[in-house]
Amino acid sequence: MPYGSVHLPWTAPTASGPIRAVIRLPGSKSMTARALVLAALSLGASTLRAPLRARDIELMAGGLRAMGTHVSTVDDNLWLLRSRPLRGPARIDVETAGTVMRFLPAVAGLADGEVTFDGDPRVRSRPMAPLIGALCALGVRIDATGGTLPMTVRGIGRVRGGTVTIDASASSQLVSGLLLAATEFDRGVVVRHVGPPVPKPHIALTVHMLRAAGAGVDDSRPDVWAVEPGRLTGRAWDIEPDLSGAVPFLAAAMVTGGAVTIEGWPPATGQPAGHLLGVLRRMGGEPALTPRGLVMRGSGGVHGLTADLSGVTEATPVLAALAAVADAPSHLYGVGLGPDRIAALVTGLTALGADVTGDADGLRIRPRPLRGATFRTHDDHRLAHAAAVIGLTVGDVRLDDVACTAKTLPGFPRLWSTMVQGGNGGTGGTD
Incomplete structure (x- = not known):
């Protein structure tokens, strides 16, 4: 059953002492999604070790299957993909998954036949016009009304490719969606971003994984990315833990003055770990990399700050929750939400x-005493994480729906409650 079909009210547990x-x-959603797309476009077989099993990823795998790719997820810890000629007709339901909505249309352009995309009514308001315009300029035929879903990609088995200009300020996924499929375009692609600044960390991850798969990529010029045409070869992908999913657990150590270890934290990663830990350190966290993983210790207080979050936009809700219990006001900008x-x-x-005001791309938060109340998550797993963090020190914080956390971590309520009650958490059952 789709994660958003049933709402599950939940009262966030309050910590009785340092956690x-x-x-x-589980595995990184960002890495798992990109590895799936690259595997579908690679010659031969590919494997994904320790992938994320969550709703967004199931939808990505389902979309690739609909276009003919063999995707075996029988073994939770080792998925197998074999590329096959992409074909239509196919119908892809993205539900609310932005990665599916923005990554698979370029892949569909390579299919022989029609591929129709639609999703939850809420995603029909999300801007797709920049991506649709870019794909059309590269030679893809698309039927869409108003630049949003639903839309139909009329694939002919190949994409001309070339140079394209796009305003990707709404989401860096618009750039990644073009780059991931570009080795299969006749001319490759050169993508030029014009407009307000776009967060780069996830594009950098896309470039890193393309190169790992054998693609020639040039990202030496600001806001320009070039991918050469060529064939990728299947490979074994080792999926790192989801470092953005670690943020609420790291925050738990900070607000309670405790210590939380995230096992398997990689010493080097394409995920934006350095920027994230830098912000948490400025807010009073004491992170340390150990042989077992990353240990975050709370210093006994949370500090307000002024910070650019353009490199860690997914962490914005939890960082805002930390700011709401801090010892001084905060200004968070570049939030990209x-x-x-x-x-x-x-x-x-x-x-x-909380005393919070928002503007076009930022939040100003002035701490004051908080109280229990119902927190509406709007089917957003990151908002649910933020409410859970505040609930550690504020009683009776009630989430109207915690089921939305299944989008990236289906086991979140159990994992969170076990942590608060003094037990060690296992894998979240899933990114």
Whole structure:
């Protein structure tokens, strides 16, 4: 059953003292999604070790299967993909998965036949016009009304490719979606971003994984990415833990003055770990990399700060929750959430008593005593994480829906409650 089909109210557990726990997180959603697409476009077989099994990833795998790719997920810890000629007709339901909506249309352009995309009514308001325009300029035929879903890609088995200009300020996934499929374009692709700054960490991850798969990529010029045409070869992908999914657990150590270890934290990674830990350190966290993983210790207080979050936009809701219990005001900018999600975060934190104002791309948070109340998650797993963090020190924080956390971590309620109650957490059952 889709994660958003049933809402599950949940009262966030309150910690009775410093939290001390060891957490094993599932695989990175960002890496798993990209590895799936690259495997589908590679010659031969590919494997994904320790992938994320969560709703967004199931939808990505389902979309690739619909176009003919063999995707075996029978073994939770080792998935097998074999590329096959992409074909239509196919129908792909993205539900609310932005990665599926933005990564697979370029792949569909390579299919022989029609591929129709649609999803939850909420995603029909998300801007697709920049991606649609870019794909059309590269030679893909697309039928869409108003630049949103639903849309139909009329593939002919090949894409001309070439140079294209796009405003990707709405989401860096618009760039990644073009780059991931570009080795299969006749001329490859040169993507030029024009417009407001776009967060780069996830594009950098895309480039890193393309190169690992054998692609020639040039990202030496600001806001320009070039991928050469060529064939990728199947390979074994080892999926790292989801470091963005670790943020609420690291925050738990900070707000309670405890210590949380994230097992398997990689010493070197394409995920934006350095920027994230830098922000948490400035807020009072004491991170240390050990042979077992990353240990975050709370210093006994959370500090307010002014910070650019353009490199760690997924962490914005939890960082805002930390700012709401800090010892001084905070200004968080470059949050990259979009007006609707900013408004939802402001409304949710305000309901708990926080003094928060939002603008086009930022939040100003002035700490004051918080209270228990119902926090509306708006089917956003990151908002649910933020409410859970505040609930550690504020009683009776009620989430109207915690089932939305299945988008990236289906076992979140159990894992979180076990951690608060003093046990060590296992893999979240899933990114």
